Each structure stands twice: as structure tokens, then as C-alpha cells.
Amino acid sequence: MVQGAVNRHTKLSEEWLQKYVDDWVAFYRKHTKEGKVASYIPVLKKANPSHLGIVISGNNGITIQSGDVSIPFSIQSISKVFTFITACMQRGISYVLNRVDVEPTGEAFNSIMHLEMGKVEKPFNPFVNAGAISVTSLLDGSTPEEKLEPLYELFEKMLGYRPKVNREVYQSEKESSVRNRAIGYYLLEIGALESDLELTLDTYFQQCSIEISLQDLATMGKILANDGEDLKTGKEIIPRQIARLVKSLMLTCGMYDASGKFAAYVGIPAKSGVSGGIIAVVPPRARANELPFLSGCGIGVYGPALDSQGNSLAGIKLLRHISNQWDFSIF
Ligand code: DON
Incomplete structure (x- = not known):
């Protein structure tokens, strides 16, 4: 006891x-x-x-x-909270919510099935991988570093320092990313990405690999x-x-x-x-x-x-x- x-x-x-x-x-x-x-x-x-x-x-x-x-340890999906905040601060809440919904899926974080079964126009929420990848595509910038700059600024304001990407985790994410690539291609097909697929995925892998x-x-x-x-x-x-x-x-x-x-x-x-x-x-x-x-x-x-x-x-x-x-x- x-x-x-x-x-x-x-x-x-x-x-x-x-x-x-x-x-x-x-x-x-x-x-x-x-x-x-x-x-x-x-x-x-x-x-x-x-x-x-x-x-x-x-x-x-x-x-x-x-x-x-x-x-x-690497922040992984906890980063999705802060990229969502960053996108809302950059684009405004209604812009972001027009592109990602706020409904729980009841499915695994990396599910693709729920996207196709629901014939959705936008991912269910910003915390499943599909929604998070879409949100990352909304961030301004033409390189992962540019896209993530406001995220690092937010971290710096909260923590008093700039956390860094763990390169080993990032490489490993990138090399084993078949599922996220499949999600990315599906999002591309339904028009739910606002930046280039490779750029979006690379930015997403980096944000997940930030060490905290x-x-x-x-x-x-x-x-x-x-x-x-x-x-x-x-x-x-x-x-x-x-x-x-x-x-x-x-x-x-x-x-x-x-x-x-x-x-x-x-x-x-x-x-x-x-x-x-x-x-x-x-x-x-x-x-x-x-x-x-x-x-x-x-x-x-x-x-x-x-x-x-x-x-x-x-x-x-x-x-x-x-x-x-x-x-x-x-x-
Ligand atoms: O994209 C992925 O699958 C991982 N980088 C993050 C997933 C994650 O952390 C789910 N959380 N429980």
C-alpha cells in the first residue's frame, strides 16, 4: 500500500x-x-x-x-503543444482552427485510418501526428531553422535558455520515418499542408528531437x-x-x-x-x-x-x- x-x-x-x-x-x-x-x-x-x-x-x-x-530526453509529442501555440500566435487562432480540428480521435497517435475513414478535410486535432504535421506546415519559413525560430524564442522566454535538437534522435527519427511520411503524403493529397512536404517533415522531426x-x-x-x-x-x-x-x-x-x-x-x-x-x-x-x-x-x-x-x-x-x-x- x-x-x-x-x-x-x-x-x-x-x-x-x-x-x-x-x-x-x-x-x-x-x-x-x-x-x-x-x-x-x-x-x-x-x-x-x-x-x-x-x-x-x-x-x-x-x-x-x-x-x-x-x-x-527528447520532447517528442510534447512539442506539439508548443508548435500549436506558436502557430496560433503567428497566424491567429481562427486561421489555425480552420486547418486543424479540435476533436479527439480515439485512435493511436500515428493512425492514418481515421483520416481516411472520416473522409476529413482537416486532421482531427493538433496532437495526433497528422494534426501536428499540418500545424508545422503552417509555420512561416523556408528552412526548418526558420520555421522553428519562433518556437525557440518561446522556449527561451519560458525557460531562460534555448534548448537544442539532439542530432542523434533527429537522425534516428528521420531514418525511421515511414509512418510519418505516409501521413505526410496523405495530408498532401487532401490539401492539408501549407509548406513543402520534405520541409514540413524535416521541421517536424527536428521539433520532436529537441532535448529538454x-x-x-x-x-x-x-x-x-x-x-x-x-x-x-x-x-x-x-x-x-x-x-x-x-x-x-x-x-x-x-x-x-x-x-x-x-x-x-x-x-x-x-x-x-x-x-x-x-x-x-x-x-x-x-x-x-x-x-x-x-x-x-x-x-x-x-x-x-x-x-x-x-x-x-x-x-x-x-x-x-x-x-x-x-x-x-x-x-
Ligand atoms: O512522430 C512520432 O512518432 C514521434 N516523433 C512523436 C510521437 C509521440 O511522441 C507520441 N507520444 N506519445
């Missing part, structure tokens, strides 16, 4: 919170054995499946870090929790309307065909990536008790052993436990 229900009588010092999270990470690490690291991008096979780590960055100034928190840390995920999650504002500086980094839109998509589509279960059992906006990362967002809640992080927090989780939907298996279990213990659900 995992210990640690926090109630109104519990002393909520940072030390106590740290002890709880350490205990929970140790417990859920055993579940990493039930998952498998992604292998369809060969370089991702190198990840250690028993790794599990979490960083919680609170609006109250408390940061809790536990487990394997120092391993850099768990601390970065927690920091970016916290900015989204505050509707795009960086509380440290009081600056709006992401326009409020875009931040709120992206959170609704994270909740409904962020965990792919496990999004319904994640909303029901964890209850917070989140986005996963196949390298094992999850960014999760806990907006401020009003409660007349002493639960921790009532003022909101951003969470980063890393656990490369995945479930059959391509989400971190132990990472989801850990998030579910913490969300239940600390009443994180937005519902």
Missing part, C-alpha cells in the same frame, strides 16, 4: 511533501516493469526502462523533485497553469486565450486514445511524448482546506517504459496517485 493521504490535519511542510513524493516514486517505480520503451525510433531503445522521475513546480514557490530527475529536462516541463506546465503568464516577471508569454485553448486540447486529446481515462482518473490537462515525458498542468483551485499546491503547479514526469498507447505507464500511475491524494482534478 502506498502511504500518504494528506488531510487538513497534516503538516504541509516542504519536507513532508518531499517525503510523500519520494515514497510514491519508489512505489510506482516497480510498475515500470510493465511497460516497454519505444523502439520504432531506434535511438529511443537506449532509454533505461526503470527510470521514473517527477518535478512539481508550485506557484507557492515550492518545488519537489524526486526520482530520476537529471536525465535529459524534467525541470523544463514543470516550468512550462506552471506557465500554462497560469494561463500563459510567468508569475516571476508578471509577463504574459502565451496569450491567455491560446493558453486556455491548448489546455482544453491537452485534456481531451493530450494522452491520445487514453485521454478519456486520464481525464476521468487524473483530471488535469497533460501531454505525453514517446520518450516517456509527460507535462501536466494543475490550475489554481479554491478549497477551504490545507491541501498542497492549491495555488496551482506545473508537473513534469519522466518514465520511458510506455503502455500500449505510447504514454509513460508508471508516470500515469504516479500522476493518478498524486492527483487523487492532493485533489488536483479540475472537475
Whole structure:
């Protein structure tokens, strides 16, 4: 049994919170054995499946870090959150939403079938590969570097540094990209690409290969929790309307065909990536008790052993436990 229900009588010092999270990470690490690291991008096979780590960055100034928190990893599909934000900032929300829908698919992240079966004119949402590739095609620029420049600028504003592409991951993505190429050609056929196919795919492979840390995920999650504002500086980094839109998509589509279960059992906006990362967002809640992080927090989780939907298996279990213990659900 995992210990640690926090109630109104519990002393909520940072030390106590740290002890709880350490205990929970140790417990859920055993579940990493039930998952498998992604292998369809060969370089991702190198990840250690028993790794599990979490960083919680609170609006109250408390940061809790536990487990394997120092391993850099490629952002993968979590990048889709930020390219969508970038495209909305560059082109305007209605331009982007005229070209990508906001409906969950109930299918795998790299499904082609749902595009053809639905006879769609635009991909279902910006977080499945089809939608993300379409969104990437909307970014201005005639090279991947030009297209991704505003994304790097956004990262720099949020994180205080410019993350870099991991070239080994990028090469591996590119060399093993048959499925994404098939999706790309299908999008080309239905007129859902606004830039050249090769340029779009190359940009997409680069954005997925950007290397980040768990601390970065927690920091970016916290900015989204505050509707795009960086509380440290009081600056709006992401326009409020875009931040709120992206959170609704994270909740409904962020965990792919496990999004319904994640909303029901964890209850917070989140986005996963196949390298094992999850960014999760806990907006401020009003409660007349002493639960921790009532003022909101951003969470980063890393656990490369995945479930059959391509989400971190132990990472989801850990998030579910913490969300239940600390009443994180937005519902
Ligand atoms: O395009 C791909 O398949 C990967 N670069 C990203 C997929 C991904 O992260 C799905 N997430 N769980």
C-alpha cells in the first residue's frame, strides 16, 4: 500500500511533501516493469526502462523533485503543444482552427485510418501526428531553422535558455520515418499542408528531437497553469486565450486514445511524448482546506517504459496517485 493521504490535519511542510513524493516514486517505480520503451525510433531503445522521475513546480514557490530527475530526453509529442501555440500566435487562432480540428480521435497517435475513414478535410486535432504535421506546415519559413525560430524564442522566454535538437534522435527519427511520411503524403493529397512536404517533415522531426529536462516541463506546465503568464516577471508569454485553448486540447486529446481515462482518473490537462515525458498542468483551485499546491503547479514526469498507447505507464500511475491524494482534478 502506498502511504500518504494528506488531510487538513497534516503538516504541509516542504519536507513532508518531499517525503510523500519520494515514497510514491519508489512505489510506482516497480510498475515500470510493465511497460516497454519505444523502439520504432531506434535511438529511443537506449532509454533505461526503470527510470521514473517527477518535478512539481508550485506557484507557492515550492518545488519537489524526486526520482530520476537529471536525465535529459527528447520532447517528442510534447512539442506539439508548443508548435500549436506558436502557430496560433503567428497566424491567429481562427486561421489555425480552420486547418486543424479540435476533436479527439480515439485512435493511436500515428493512425492514418481515421483520416481516411472520416473522409476529413482537416486532421482531427493538433496532437495526433497528422494534426501536428499540418500545424508545422503552417509555420512561416523556408528552412526548418526558420520555421522553428519562433518556437525557440518561446522556449527561451519560458525557460531562460534555448534548448537544442539532439542530432542523434533527429537522425534516428528521420531514418525511421515511414509512418510519418505516409501521413505526410496523405495530408498532401487532401490539401492539408501549407509548406513543402520534405520541409514540413524535416521541421517536424527536428521539433520532436529537441532535448529538454524534467525541470523544463514543470516550468512550462506552471506557465500554462497560469494561463500563459510567468508569475516571476508578471509577463504574459502565451496569450491567455491560446493558453486556455491548448489546455482544453491537452485534456481531451493530450494522452491520445487514453485521454478519456486520464481525464476521468487524473483530471488535469497533460501531454505525453514517446520518450516517456509527460507535462501536466494543475490550475489554481479554491478549497477551504490545507491541501498542497492549491495555488496551482506545473508537473513534469519522466518514465520511458510506455503502455500500449505510447504514454509513460508508471508516470500515469504516479500522476493518478498524486492527483487523487492532493485533489488536483479540475472537475
Ligand atoms: O512522430 C512520432 O512518432 C514521434 N516523433 C512523436 C510521437 C509521440 O511522441 C507520441 N507520444 N506519445
